[in-house]
């Protein structure tokens with residue numbers, strides 16, 4: 001029973017890891033202009049600056065928008081999908 005749980009956890013961890021790599025690669029492909037170091041981007045909802053490595057971002061019309069939080073991201077999506 002315990003071995004089964006461990007095996008299950010290992011599989012889940014493997015899947016999560018795989019998708020993280022896939023996600024990272026596709027983002028790198030999409031944004032050739034964001035090659036090197038961390039760049040600061042402005043959150044268009046609240047105006048604060050965030051690193052472009054943030055996970056709170058959205059791609060819209062081939063442009064990537066960055067946000068300080070999930071809350072700002074959701075606000076942005078809400079406003080642009082009306």
Ligand SMILES: [Zn+2]
Pocket residue numbers: 043045046047048067068069072
């Ligand atoms: Zn914000």
